[in-house]
Amino acid sequence: MKVSSVRYLVKEGAKNAWVNRLMTLASVGVLVACMVIIGLAILISENVNKAVGKLEQQNVVMAYMKDYNWALYGDKTDASSTDTSSAEDSAAQTSEETQQTEEQADENGIKNSDYVIHNDDEAKALCDKIAQLDNVASVTYVTSDEGLESVKKSMLEGQESYFTFLDDKYGNPMSGAAKITMKNMEQFDDTVNQIKNMDGIDTVQSQNDLADKITAIKRGITVAGFWIIAILMVIALVIVSNTIRVTMYNRKLEISIMKAVGATDSFVRIPFVVEGMIIGLISAVLAEGLLYFCYRVATETIISTLGTSDIVRYGDVAWWLLLVFAGIGVFAGILGSVIMISKYLRHEGSEFSAI
Amino acid sequence: MEEIINERVPEQSRPIIEFRGVSKTYPTGTHALEDVNIRINNGEFVFVVGSSGAGKSIFMKLIMREEKANTGIITVNGFNLTSMKRKQIPLLRRTMGIVFQDFRLIPTMNVFQNVAFAMHVVGASDRNVRKEVSKALSKVGLGNKARSMPAQLSGGEQQRVGLARALVNSPDLIIADEPTGNVDPNMSYEIVSLLTEINKRGTTVLMVTHDHNLVRDFQHRVIMLDRGKIVADNAGGSF
Numbered sequence: 001m002k003v004s005s006v007r008y009l010v011k012e013g014a015k016n017a018w019v020n021r022l023m024t025l026a027s028v029g030v031l032v033a034c035m036v037i038i039g040l041a042i043l044i045s046e047n048v049n050k051a052v053g054k055l056e057q058q059n060v061v062m063a064y065m066k067d068y069n070w071a072l073y074g075d076k077t078d079a080s081s082t083d084t085s086s087a088e089d090s091a092a093q094t095s096e097e098t099q100q101t102e103e104q105a106d107e108n109g110i111k112n113s114d115y116v117i118h119n120d121d122e123a124k125a126l127c128d129k130i131a132q133l134d135n136v137a138s139v140t141y142v143t144s145d146e147g148l149e150s151v152k153k154s155m156l157e158g159q160e161s162y163f164t165f166l167d168d169k170y171g172n173p174m175s176g177a178a179k180i181t182m183k184n185m186e187q188f189d190d191t192v193n194q195i196k197n198m199d200g201i202d203t204v205q206s207q208n209d210l211a212d213k214i215t216a217i218k219r220g221i222t223v224a225g226f227w228i229i230a231i232l233m234v235i236a237l238v239i240v241s242n243t244i245r246v247t248m249y250n251r252k253l254e255i256s257i258m259k260a261v262g263a264t265d266s267f268v269r270i271p272f273v274v275e276g277m278i279i280g281l282i283s284a285v286l287a288e289g290l291l292y293f294c295y296r297v298a299t300e301t302i303i304s305t306l307g308t309s310d311i312v313r314y315g316d317v318a319w320w321l322l323l324v325f326a327g328i329g330v331f332a333g334i335l336g337s338v339i340m341i342s343k344y345l346r347h348e349g350s351e352f353s354a355i
Numbered sequence: 356m357e358e359i360i361n362e363r364v365p366e367q368s369r370p371i372i373e374f375r376g377v378s379k380t381y382p383t384g385t386h387a388l389e390d391v392n393i394r395i396n397n398g399e400f401v402f403v404v405g406s407s408g409a410g411k412s413i414f415m416k417l418i419m420r421e422e423k424a425n426t427g428i429i430t431v432n433g434f435n436l437t438s439m440k441r442k443q444i445p446l447l448r449r450t451m452g453i454v455f456q457d458f459r460l461i462p463t464m465n466v467f468q469n470v471a472f473a474m475h476v477v478g479a480s481d482r483n484v485r486k487e488v489s490k491a492l493s494k495v496g497l498g499n500k501a502r503s504m505p506a507q508l509s510g511g512e513q514q515r516v517g518l519a520r521a522l523v524n525s526p527d528l529i530i531a532d533e534p535t536g537n538v539d540p541n542m543s544y545e546i547v548s549l550l551t552e553i554n555k556r557g558t559t560v561l562m563v564t565h566d567h568n569l570v571r572d573f574q575h576r577v578i579m580l581d582r583g584k585i586v587a588d589n590a591g592g593s594f
Contacts, residue, residue, distance in 0.1 A: 005478045019463070254461055254472075260419070261524065262449035263476040264442070 009267070013274020020247045020275075027243040028283045031332070034232040034239075035287030035325045036294070041228045042321065043295060045221050046312045052214050054310070059214065061180040062142075062205040063130065063195050065123055069144050070175040070202050071115035072108055116200040117176065126200045127178045135191040140179040147174035175202065185215045236328060240279060240336030244272050248344055255344075269341045276337035280329025288322045370430065371397045371528055371559045372418060377427030379413055379583075387413040389583045391427070395561065395576075397527070400554040402570045403563045405580035411563045414580060415532055418561070419453065420444050432527055449477055452521030454531040458513040460505040466492065467501040470520045477524060491519040495549060511542030518549060522558075529553060531562040535569065547573055 017024045064070070105111045117123050124141050131139040142150070151174065178201075182191055188206070196204050248255070258268050295314050302311060372395040379388040388410050395401055405411050416422040417429055420436050429436040432450040439447065460469050467488055474484045492498050495515040505513055514534055521529055531550060535543035547562070547569050554560045564570060570577055579587035 005475070008475050253459060257459055257461070257472065257520075258476050259445075260448060260453045261473040261476050261520075262445040262447075264445045267476060 005267070009270040010274050012271035014278060016247050016251070016271055016275040017278045020243070020250060023243045023246045024275075024279055027239050027279050028286065030239045031236055031279065031283035031329060032287045032290060034236045035283060035328060036291050038229050038232050038328065039287060039291040039321050039325070040294075041225050042324070043291075043312065043314075043317065045225045046317060048217065048221050050310065050312055052217055055210070055214055056182070056185055059181070059185070059207060059210050061182065061192060061195070063178040063180060063198075064175045064202045064205070065126060065177060066116040066200055066202045067123065067144070067176050068110065068115055068118070069172055071110045072171070073173050120176075122200070123176045123178075126198070129198065130178050130180060130195055133191060133194055135183050135187045137181045137183045142177045142179050144172045144174045144176050147177055148172050185212075185218075188212075188215075233328060233332070236332040237336050240276050240332045241340050243279060244276055244337040244340045247272065247275060248340060265342075265345050268345060269338065272337040272341045273334055276333030277330050278333070280331070280333035281326060282329075284322065284325035284329040287325050288318070291321065292318070369397045370394045371399075371432055372561070373428075373430040374417075375428045377417065377424045377429055379417065379422065379424050386583050388417070388424075391583075391585055393578065393585060393588070395559065398554070398557055398559055400551065400560045400573075400575040401562070402573075402575055402577045403561065403580065404565070404567075404570060404577060408582075409580040410583040411580055412532075413583075415530060415561075415563060418530060419451070420447055449524060450526055451528040451530055452524065452526040454514070454517050454521045454529065454534045456533040456536040458505070458510075458517045458537070460513055460516055462505055464505075465501070466497060466503050466505070466508070466516050469505065469516055470523050473520045473523050487523050487525075488519075491523040492516075494522060494553075495519045509542070510538040511545060514538055514542070514546055515549070518546065522553065526558065528559045528561065531560065533563050533565065535564060535566055540568075543569060544572075551575075 112118065117126060120141075120143070123143075127139045127141045130136055178195075180195065182188060192204050192206050195201060255268055292314055299311050299314075302308065372393070374391045374393045377388060377391045378386070380386050391414070403411055403414060413422065417424055417436070418431055420431075420439060424437065427437070431447060434443070434447045434450075436447070461472065464472065470488045470491055471484045474487060479487070489498065489501070492501055495518050497512065497515055497519065500508065500512065505516070508516065514537070517534070521531075529550065534550075535546055538546065543566060550560050550562060551573060576590045577587065578585060579589075
């Protein structure tokens with residue numbers, strides 16, 4: 001197609017939108033509403049994802065180790081039974097058992113072979129081993145002293161004295177632990193089982209319920225977002241198609257003359273497609289502005305009333321949203337007009353006579 | 356173009372329109388045309404006459420390939436309309452100019468724009484549009500009305516704009532569907548005179564009319580249709 005034709009057709013499309021401005025305005029209004037709702041759905045989903053992400057980070061798994069304190073307070077006979085996972089481990093166990101006969105128990109009656117993790121180096125090595133699991137995001141070694149401090153802090157005022165008593169009389173009852181966060185909550189249970197089966201781990205404390213809830217929330221948001229966008233896309237398509245249909249009937253005379261003088265179907269179609277695109281793009285820009293205004297007011301209110309500033313900034317998603325809106329607008333504009341005009345042009349025998 | 360047009364020979368005797376055993380029946384069972392055989396040569400001026408329902412409209416629609424025949428072969432300007440693909444129809448129509456009874460001018464465009472519209476559609480450059488539109492308007496005697504809106508013109512003037520629009524792409528064939536139907540008798544003579552002038556310069560003219568006086572006075576070939584059949588085909592304005 002020649003440049004002069006393209007220029008002419010684009011001009012015609014813009015002229016259509018202007019001549020048919022009431023319908024254009026109505027379509028833009030409905031499209032803007034659809035886009036704002038889609039934008040809100042995206043922003044809500046982003047914010048919930050951010051909050052859920054924080055929850056995920058807080059959903060810490062504590063893996064307690066079989067160290068001296070565990071041997072002191074726990075069930076010592078467990079020490080040997082845990083070492084049966086592999087042939088290599090069994091061999092090591094046999095050699096330990098041989099040594100056991102020569103070993104001396106300390107003042108608390110604990111022998112070296114009664115526990116698996118003997119020092120901080122072994123504890124850190126175990127943490128490194130946990131960190132190598134696919135779904136593990138981070139691992140921090142928490143010494144027994146740090147563990148006790150943490151427990152004391154979490155208790156209500158006055159209740160911590162109970163631990164002080166324990167501490168003074170029997171020493172620290174807490175074992176060393178690995179503080180673990182996970183990447184994907186959907187693989188939570190599998191990862192917990194993998195950690196549980198590791199040599200040197202006594203017990204794993206986790207909040208399965210929370211992990212399940214987080215996964216369910218994420219899934220729910222994704223599904224709801226998808227349907228909201230899909231339904232609104234269909235609405236947008238119907239609205240643009242209707243506007244194009246009105247323009248088309250208003251321009252029946254021009255179309256009949258075009259056909260009579262030898263215009264190709266695409267030549268007839270292009271001004272309508274341009275009109276649809278113009279409607280879509282104007283709507284995208286207006287929706288972006290309106291959403292920015294609404295979101296700003298909403299976030300300012302949330303920040304001032306709830307005091308939280310942990311909200312997705314509009315600036316971070318502005319370009320992305322504009323692209324989504326423009327995409328929706330252009331897609332609805334092109335598809336709506338192509339469907340309508342093609343249907344009309346295919347109807348043979350009505351080109352000149354049905355005016 | 357080469358694939359579609361079968362050896363276009365610009366000879367006076369070459370048929371520009373040819374119907375061979377053409378019939379058209381509507382899905383309702385009505386026979387619009389029955390076994391029509393006709394040959395119109397390049398450069399002829401032909402009146403098509405007949406009462407309402409005689410088949411004049413369907414005859415024109417078949418030539419413009421607005422409708423398709425059920426049986427028979429139609430050739431127009433070297434295009435075989437029977438085997439023609441939909442996307443080739445615009446190419447056929449670019450070889451003809453159409454004049455409508457109701458003028459079909461776009462009310463929001465002025466005279467110049469109405470004529471230029473037909474050139475824009477076929478992708479003409481702005482420069483060419485300016486040149487050819489002015490020429491076409493001069494031919495129909497409306498050179499000084501280029502900026503007028505259709506509503507400011509008389510019926511005869513509006514039809515002359517329609518004629519300029521049909522002429523502007525220099526077609527080989529002009530199809531005029533009752534072009535004098537909505538204008539007064541004096542203006543009717545003027546319009547047919549213009550068409551005769553155009554015909555003298557080599558363009559074939561096919562004009563549907565009800566006006567017996569025009570047919571008699573202008574002395575061209577007359578094809579008469581009745582109930583879907585050609586009942587008379589006379590040279591020299593008699594029927």
